[in-house]
Amino acid sequence: MEHVLLVLFLVVGTYMYLGASEFPAAAARFPRLMAGGTVLLSFLILARNYLDVVAPLLTAALGVYAAYTGGTEFLADGGGLAQVFLGIGLLALAVGFRGQLVDGATSFVAEPMQVLGKEDILDQDLEEGVAENRAKATGESPEPEQAADADTEEQADSGAMYVYDIDDAKGPIMTGILCLAYMLVTFAIGMLYATPLFVIAWTLWVKMDFAKAAALTGLGMLCSYLFYDLIQSDIAEGWLTGWEPTPPDVLYNMYINPIVQPILRIVDQYIIFPILDLIGTVLPLGVVPL
Amino acid sequence: MTVETFVGAIFALLTLETMFWLLAGVLVGIVVGGLPGLGPPLGMAIILPLTIPLNAADAIILLVGVYSGSMYGGSIAAILINTPGVSSSAATMFDGYPMSKQGRAATALSISATASAFAGLFTIAALILFSPVLIELVLRVGTPERFLVALLGLSMITVITRGSFAKGLLAGFAGLLVTTVGSAQPIAVTRRYADSLLLFDGIDFVAVLIGLFAIAEMMKLAGQKGGIAESDVVIDRAGIKEGIVETVKRPVTVFKSGMIGMIVGAIPGAGATVSNFVAYSEAVRASPDPETFGSGNPVGVVASEASNNGTVAGSLVPAISFGIPGSSSTAVLIGGLLMHGLQPGPSMFQVDGELGLTYTMLLALLVGNVVILIFGLSAVTRLGYLTKIDTDYIIPMVIVLSFLGTYALRINPMDIITIILFGIIGFYMVRYNYSVIAFVLGVVLGDIAEGNLYTALQISGGTYDIFYNPFAYDRPLSFLLTVTIILLLFGPLVKGQINRLRGK
Numbered sequence: 083m084e085h086v087l088l089v090l091f092l093v094v095g096t097y098m099y100l101g102a103s104e105f106p107a108a109a110a111r112f113p114r115l116m117a118g119g120t121v122l123l124s125f126l127i128l129a130r131n132y133l134d135v136v137a138p139l140l141t142a143a144l145g146v147y148a149a150y151t152g153g154t155e156f157l158a159d160g161g162g163l164a165q166v167f168l169g170i171g172l173l174a175l176a177v178g179f180r181g182q183l184v185d186g187a188t189s190f191v192a193e194p195m196q197v198l199g200k201e202d203i204l205d206q207d208l209e210e211g212v213a214e215n216r217a218k219a220t221g222e223s224p225e226p227e228q229a230a231d232a233d234t235e236e237q238a239d240s241g242a243m244y245v246y247d248i249d250d251a252k253g254p255i256m257t258g259i260l261c262l263a264y265m266l267v268t269f270a271i272g273m274l275y276a277t278p279l280f281v282i283a284w285t286l287w288v289k290m291d292f293a294k295a296a297a298l299t300g301l302g303m304l305c306s307y308l309f310y311d312l313i314q315s316d317i318a319e320g321w322l323t324g325w326e327p328t329p330p331d332v333l334y335n336m337y338i339n340p341i342v343q344p345i346l347r348i349v350d351q352y353i354i355f356p357i358l359d360l361i362g363t364v365l366p367l368g369v370v371p372l
Numbered sequence: 373m374t375v376e377t378f379v380g381a382i383f384a385l386l387t388l389e390t391m392f393w394l395l396a397g398v399l400v401g402i403v404v405g406g407l408p409g410l411g412p413p414l415g416m417a418i419i420l421p422l423t424i425p426l427n428a429a430d431a432i433i434l435l436v437g438v439y440s441g442s443m444y445g446g447s448i449a450a451i452l453i454n455t456p457g458v459s460s461s462a463a464t465m466f467d468g469y470p471m472s473k474q475g476r477a478a479t480a481l482s483i484s485a486t487a488s489a490f491a492g493l494f495t496i497a498a499l500i501l502f503s504p505v506l507i508e509l510v511l512r513v514g515t516p517e518r519f520l521v522a523l524l525g526l527s528m529i530t531v532i533t534r535g536s537f538a539k540g541l542l543a544g545f546a547g548l549l550v551t552t553v554g555s556a557q558p559i560a561v562t563r564r565y566a567d568s569l570l571l572f573d574g575i576d577f578v579a580v581l582i583g584l585f586a587i588a589e590m591m592k593l594a595g596q597k598g599g600i601a602e603s604d605v606v607i608d609r610a611g612i613k614e615g616i617v618e619t620v621k622r623p624v625t626v627f628k629s630g631m632i633g634m635i636v637g638a639i640p641g642a643g644a645t646v647s648n649f650v651a652y653s654e655a656v657r658a659s660p661d662p663e664t665f666g667s668g669n670p671v672g673v674v675a676s677e678a679s680n681n682g683t684v685a686g687s688l689v690p691a692i693s694f695g696i697p698g699s700s701s702t703a704v705l706i707g708g709l710l711m712h713g714l715q716p717g718p719s720m721f722q723v724d725g726e727l728g729l730t731y732t733m734l735l736a737l738l739v740g741n742v743v744i745l746i747f748g749l750s751a752v753t754r755l756g757y758l759t760k761i762d763t764d765y766i767i768p769m770v771i772v773l774s775f776l777g778t779y780a781l782r783i784n785p786m787d788i789i790t791i792i793l794f795g796i797i798g799f800y801m802v803r804y805n806y807s808v809i810a811f812v813l814g815v816v817l818g819d820i821a822e823g824n825l826y827t828a829l830q831i832s833g834g835t836y837d838i839f840y841n842p843f844a845y846d847r848p849l850s851f852l853l854t855v856t857i858i859l860l861l862f863g864p865l866v867k868g869q870i871n872r873l874r875g876k
Contacts, residue, residue: 084804087797091546098549101565109561112822113552120549123542191538212466212656215666253594257767258796261587264775265788273779277772284768298765302772313425314780321785 397437405445485748547814587795633682
């Protein structure tokens with residue numbers, strides 16, 4: 083999958099580099115720089131097993147390009163001399179210092195390196211001592227403990243990076259598929275009702291108890307209704323279809339309210355109003371029964 | 373004028389509404405930090421769209437409340453079930469979990485609450501005290517330097533990041549590339565790729581953040597077993613007092629670890645995880661009985677927890693001064709600032725700018741630490757519940773809130789596509805060791821970097837020597853920054869070569 087990720091970066095970068103040529107010069111500079119960097123780095127990482135060939139070739143190609151564009155600019159308006167020197171320098175590097183160039187490129191692309199890694203912080207003796215003490219104190223064998231630590235250490239090695247293990251590959255795939263389905267249903271019927279449908283699908287996937295699944299679905303529906311009612315009512319409309327299913331408050335007024343109203347009237351007449359009457363008689367609070 | 377602004381900030385904070393959002397933020401943060409698998413950036417990313425109806429000050433206070441609360445919350449799972457709720461509490465496990473196994477869970481939890489609160493309090497107080505110096509420094513930095521500081525931030529992350537240097541750089545470039553879609557604000561041009569109307573407004577960075585932190589994390593969580601704890605740990609109220617005493621009688625450890633957290637936190641990319649280990653290591657080194665660490669030594673918990681809350685203050689410095697996130701959490705915080713129309717940089721320190729808001733935010737963190745102390749100590753016996761919540765309930769609700777929050781922001785279908793796309797990309801980036809924070813930094817810094825690059829080149833008439841020629845424009849700082857960036861970029865290569873030579 084790493085190759086897919088890199089190819090994605092490479093393709094998108096190339097497309098955006100070429101696409102930027104349609105923008106005015108000032109607007110094209112930044113995207114071209116970024117897209118160029120993305121393409122170059124993706125390519126280098128993709129070709130990391132062939133750096134002994136790729137690195138000198140790429141450096142030479144960059145050198146020729148820099149020398150050519152610099153030379154053209156120099157002939158046109160006298161500028162671009164620095165670019166010419168840079169190009170010549172790169173060419174000299176590619177031809178005369180091939181071994182060092184390949185070593186440098188390999189180190190740059192393939193070797194893990196970190197200025198402030200955990201190895202710079204915790205020394206090996208300290209780490210081992212702490213692990214041993216932990217094993218004694220918790221009464222747990224050091225092996226699984228160390229395994230757990232290793233996982234955490236990987237996560238904790240740098241604030242900027244952590245990696246992890248996946249116990250069940252189906253989980254992330256199914257989560258991704260359910261998210262895609264959630265998106266498509268949202269585009270068809272709006273997010274108001276797509277949300278409980280997504281939660282139902284999830285509870286079916288994890289084989290949740292009916293009662294818990296119902297409660298979770300209700301919570302999902304409540305969340306989407308609160309968003310619809312308080313923040314943005316347009317989430318109820320399907321973007322692709324333009325269809326807006328009848329929202330719950332309208333459904334309530336149409337079907338539930340007519341059934342509930344007579345019961346509420348009876349409750350008012352025989353329970354609420356007598357209580358209010360009583361309170362009004364005992365304490366003159368100014369409460370007048372409707 | 374600054375004093376008046378400071379006093380104004382106190383009054384702004386002491387309103388009922390603002391205090392409510394602060395309290396809510398800290399409590400939500402503690403819960404989010406306490407749930408294994410979640411963490412400050414995820415909690416803040418989900419909250420981010422919900423802050424839209426709030427005014428800027430309340431929104432930022434809510435976010436920093438979540439940030440601060442989750443730093444403490446992370447210790448709960450680390451102590452009780454040997455799994456850090458957040459990676460910044462990893463070192464807490466070393467001694468916190470053995471303490472739990474010895475029946476001293478309440479002591480460890482109350483040490484965590486007290487050390488977190490004390491360190492948080494004095495580091496924020498230190499930041500407020502030194503803010504006049506910081507203000508002076510930030511206001512002296514010009515446009516070319518701001519562009520270079522943005523580059524410096526990116527360079528720092530790529531070298532601090534574990535793994536291949538090229539991968540870190542690629543992540544940063546790709547993040548910057550994302551920001552080139554849509555409107556190019558400084559040039560007043562819309563960059564439309566493939567004539568797509570969906571991309572007309574660009575790729576929303578809030579959607580990118582939510583995708584990377586919420587969807588990617590939930591995909592990861594769905595693939596991991598053991599999300600809930602069958603915790604048999606007894607939390608006895610009697611240990612609370614002991615925990616407070618253990619912390620109070622070690623003011624040097626609290627102070628030193630808090631300061632380590634603050635200094636390391638100010639380094640972009642280093643964050644609380646690194647400071648956590650640095651502080652723990654220093655506590656072991658300075659201890660008269662280093663052999664007891666790992667077997668339930670309270671000093672280990674004090675050092676670890678004091679440092680991670682100290683990081684909050686430190687990480688705010690580059691974030692609000694230059695828009696450079698020290699960590700994923702501050703990246704989301706910067707997202708919050710931008711979403712509410714606030715630009716990190718000099719305006720955050722100008723009396724006629726947003727200095728009042730900056731002070732209110734710092735004061736809110738100060739009060740937030742008092743909330744952590746009170747809540748942490750009073751709820752010690754109940755905190756174990758958090759570790760028993762099944763991830764099967766958490767995952768769908770986080771996804772639902774992510775989708776709703778993102779879509780409700782702009783009703784742009786592209787945002788939904790964005791969170792799924794970047795969720796999947798983020799999942800695989802982390803899996804294959806590409807720095808997500810470098811990517812996020814690129815996304816957050818894109819507009820700032822491009823705007824400052826454009827303006828700097830306008831000043832120089834289009835030539836790049838404004839960044840490296842100390843004589844041409846009388847900008848020695850630009851030259852120094854450029855040299856630092858080059859040293860940082862080539863430092864790891866040199867380090868690798870030196871190690872190789874030593875090996876030979």
